[in-house]
Amino acid sequence: MKHAIVKVHPKDNVIVALRKLDKGEKFTYGNEEFVLEETIPAKHKFTVNEMQVGESVYMYGVLVGKVKKHIPKAARISTENLQHASEAFSLDKRNLAWHQPDVSKWKDKTFMGYQRADGSVGTANYWVIVPLVFCENRNVEVLRDSLVEKLGYGRKNRYNNFAEEIIASFKAGKNVADVKLDTIAATATYERLFKNVDGIKFLLHDGGCGGTRQDAEALCGLLAGYITHPNVAGATVLSLGCQHSQFSILTEQIKKRDVSFSKPLYLIEQQKIGLEKDVMEEAIRKTFEGLIEANNCVRTPQPINKLTIGLECGGSDGFSGISANPTLGYVSDMLVALGGTVILSEFPELCGVEQELSDRCVDENVAKRFIELMTSYNKRAVEAGSGFDMNPSPGNIRDGLITDAIKSAGAAKKGGSSPVTDVLDYPEKVTRPGLNLLCTPGNDVESTTAEVGSGANIVLFTTGLGTPTGNPVAPVIKVSSNTELYNRMNDIIDLNTGTIIDGEETIEQAADRMLDYVLKVAGGETTVAAVRNGQDDFILWKRGVSL
Incomplete structure (x- = not known):
């Protein structure tokens, strides 16, 4: 009831x-x-x-x-x-006791994933095309126009047909208001040439030059995270040649993440090659060769502990910390108990719970790093005339999240109760199983981009107001905090935890349902809304203040 x-x-x-x-x-x-x-x-x-x-x-x-x-x-x-207002925090004694859920029924469960040479496992199999600098974005877009539809990865949707019907009605002198979307055929799909490749993804960005060298280093680290990601089979990288972010930095960052990196990687420098037509010829040919190799990858049964799940929220409401986020927290604890990995990010939304999280760090060095990152981040925000207290959005406030500390205390529930095994600075790679804290902004796209760059092969994303956020290479499972939202926007939302608010389900029951869904997504049995809708959000963090 x-x-x-x-x-x-x-x-x-x-x-x-x-x-x-x-x-x-x-x-x-x-x-x-x-x-x-x-x-x-x-x-x-x-x-x-x-x-x-x-x-x-x-x-x-x-x-x-x-x-x-x-x-x-x-x-x-x-x-x-x-x-x-929030409590002060300091380095204190360890508190590693936690509620370890019974996961006996999940221990022998598997999902169908892509085994990579470094031991990681992908939940998808993509090729990525990456500009090292924003000057190459146009060339990347030309590649997209040249390859995507021809290889069967296009998305001919009902809106294209609707626009064509509107144009035809206008040309015929008819009232365009009489053309209704509901009468237009649903999304059509193309036949893929490479059956085992889920798509080609294009990581457009506005970085690589004009910022600081530290920005270029961070960009190369993030891009290296995507190139070495278990959901990625290989990459084509385009460089102008004169920018801060050089191939040498990128390859160094790749080696930091995978010392024996062996995926196909094609580095194409425009100033060295010369004519645009020669750049495009090289890029198209090499990408096609890479796709042939990527198509040899097939799904095989994999244990649950090969999952690395990013925990994210966006468009939160007053129910997020009561239904959706605690459910993610329980799933997080289940995955940790099974030997898997989870990533909790959005440091501005951990304001007020720093003491609890630092006490949960497995040792003092990990705790010190968390405290230092939180303190320096907030200091930079204050110096820029802002602060964590200015984090809640108008939508958050309208729906009950009055202060940042209220928002943060609810957001932190996504991390469950397990010990914090590691604390990472952006854009470092996750290397330890268990609960990892990753320093990112609270902005959901920047944070999701970072979690995937650090190794998340699936993202669980809660929302109380509704957001379409997705990612180019990792499935983003959208979870609503309330039933009204799910019913109103279920074209972009996958799961509903409003059942907890409605008294129909416990957090534990919702978590069981969620983990079952995660395994279906990880194994390619179910396609999430963000992937169906082509929601490929990718925004880098320039390490300035972004809340």
Whole structure:
């Protein structure tokens, strides 16, 4: 049965509305009775007690704000009466106890993946075409126009046909309003020439030159992460020749990630070759040769511990930290218990839970690195006139995430309860199984791009408001925090955890359902919405302040 309200943690002094609550409604929670002072929208919170200016507000058991205007008992917290606040943190003793779920029924489960020479396993098999500098983006786009449709990777969709019908109606002097999309045929697919290659992906970006040399180094590291990624069979790389990001930096970064790198890799430099037609001829021929080799890869049964899952959120709402994110957290713990790897990123959205996470680090060196990265990142944000407290978006605030600490405490639930085995700076590669923390912005596309660059072969992505975010080479499984969103936007969302809010499912049951879905996606049995829709988002982080 669906409840109307929930108190997330015994220490909390706010209660969450699971539906719209009207002014004057009466509720009993524990031994306390509440008569609402005002209407409380679903996902928002009301106070347990009357609160004076300067008092602390707790949610998820942590400090999430300070009262800046008197709040009566059973009144809504908002940006008008609450400001961001979070606890200080420091290096403390280790706390490695965790709730290890029973995963006995999953131990012998497998998925059909692509075994790579370095021992990693892909959940897909792509070829990537990469510009080393933005000057080569046009040449990459020419390659896309030349290869994609001809090789059977085009996407002829109903919108093309709809536009053609609109044009035909206009030319015939008819009313274009009479042409309806619902009457147009659904998406058509082309026949692939290479059956075992899932596609050619193009990693367009605006970097490589004009920034700092550190930016070029980070770009080459990120691109090396994609070239060595288990979901990638090989790469064609285009360089102008004079930019900061050189082939030498890229190959060095590749060797750092895979010392015995043996995938087909074609490096093409325009200033060295000369004429554009010669560059294109070389690029098309070499890419075709690489695709022939990539097509020899086939799926074979692989154990669950070969999965590396990125944990991501975007367009979060007041239910994200109650339904979707804790479900990801439980899946995270299940995967860790099975010997797999998970990546939790978005450092601005770990504000307020630093102490818990640093205490969970397996040793002091790992904890120190986490604290140093969090401290320096926030310092850079403040120096730029911002700060973690400015992280929540208008959509977050509208749907109940009033302060960054509230947003962060809910977002951190994606990381479950297992020990933190490693802390990585962008764009380092994951090398240790277990829970890894990766320093990235809270921006969901930058963060997803980084998680995949660090080795995630699948991304679990929660949303409360709806976002189409995808990735060029890794399936991004979109998870809604509430049923209304899933019903409204299920063309871009794959799974619904609003069932938890609706009282139909427990977090554990939703996690079981989610892990089963993950294995189907990993094995190529199920195609996620972002892949069906061709949502290939790729944004690099230039290490300036991006929240």
